Amino acid sequence: MKTERPYVLTLAGFDPSAGAGLLADIKTFEQLHCYGLAVQTANTIQTDDTFTACHWIAKDIIIEQLSIVLKRFPVAYIKVGIVESWSVLEELIGVMKTIKPEAKIVFDPIFSASANFDFHSEASIQTEKLALENVLSHCYLITPNYNELQIMANGIATEDFLKMLSTTTNVLVKGGHKKIEKGIDQLYTTIGTVYEIKGIPELLSAKHGTGCILSAALIAELAKGKSLLEASKKAKNYVEQRMGSNTTLLAYHTSYENKNRLKYI
Structure with missing residues (x-):
């Protein structure tokens, strides 16, 4: 199937406020000129500032949706967000590697x-350690924030864990939760190179779903051929x-960059 835009797929939860999860991913894909496909992994009860429940989609349904989409479309990049457990993931x-081994x-x-709702306990890292290790070995990139990285490290010193992790997969550590050098992302590559990616946090307004938006934007750019x-x-x-688009918790995904607005936030 030929198209002027690359196809990208997200496996993510449904957020009724559309600030995070698959709706935010699809908005991002569209703005970055990719055709977004989505498979729902969870139905959440939330807004931009409140989270009350997460209802997981049955694994068999996810697999049915995933299979028919991957067989139909030439998907080269797949983003995975919340999933019920490491063993389900x-x-x-x-399934992904069987149908699209090159993805x-x-x-x-x-x-x-x-909004302070926990999807997985730290204990799940221990109980499903082998499943998690297998998951990571098949990933091209993982994009944890600093807090998530520490949970995954499970007591291992952060830098040691990053060195170990980046022998298997590329790692982009999002810096929004760091106490020191807040807002600076770090990219650890499998070839041993580490890059710092700086931003402009003093000009921005906090937003719901920024982690989802960043990883969605990243795979859109990869799908378009960027390094x-x-x-x-x-x-x-x-x-x-997006964080500079307005002063509420919900981002506007506009088709232009309103740089003047950033000055007033």
């Missing part, structure tokens, strides 16, 4: 919502434009 990745998976691990470093920089720029 392991099985889903098995690159970008995993955005989500342990909690910004991993260039895609990471462009994704950060896209997120910051």
Whole structure:
């Protein structure tokens, strides 16, 4: 199937406020001139500032949707957000790799919502350690924030864990939750190179779903042929434009960059 735009796929939760999850991903894909496909992994009860429940979609339904979409469309990049468990994610990745072995998976691990709702306990890292390790070995890139990285490290020193992790997969550590050098992302590549990606946090307004938006923007840029470093920089720029779009918790995904507005936030 030929198209002027690359196809990209997200596996994510449904957020009724449309600030995060698959709706935010689809908005991002559209603005960055990709055709977005989506498979729903969870139905959440939330707004931009409140989260009360997460209802997981049955694994068999996810697999049915995933299979028919991957068989139909030439998807080169797949983003994965919230999934019920590491073992379920392991099985889903098995389906992806069977149908589209060449597709690159970008995993955005989500342990909690910004409204203080926990999806996975730290204990799940221990109980499903082998499943998680297998998941990571099949990912082209993972995009944890600093808090999520520490949870995944499970007691291992952060820098040691990053060195170990980046022997298997590229890692983009989002810097929004760091106490020191807040807002500076770090890209650890499998070839051993580390890059710092700086932003303009003093000009921005906090937004719901920025982690989802960044990883969606990143795979859109990768699908258009950008290098991993260039895609990471462009994704950060896209997120910051969304954070500067207004002063509410919900981002506007406009088709232009309103740079003048940033001055007043």
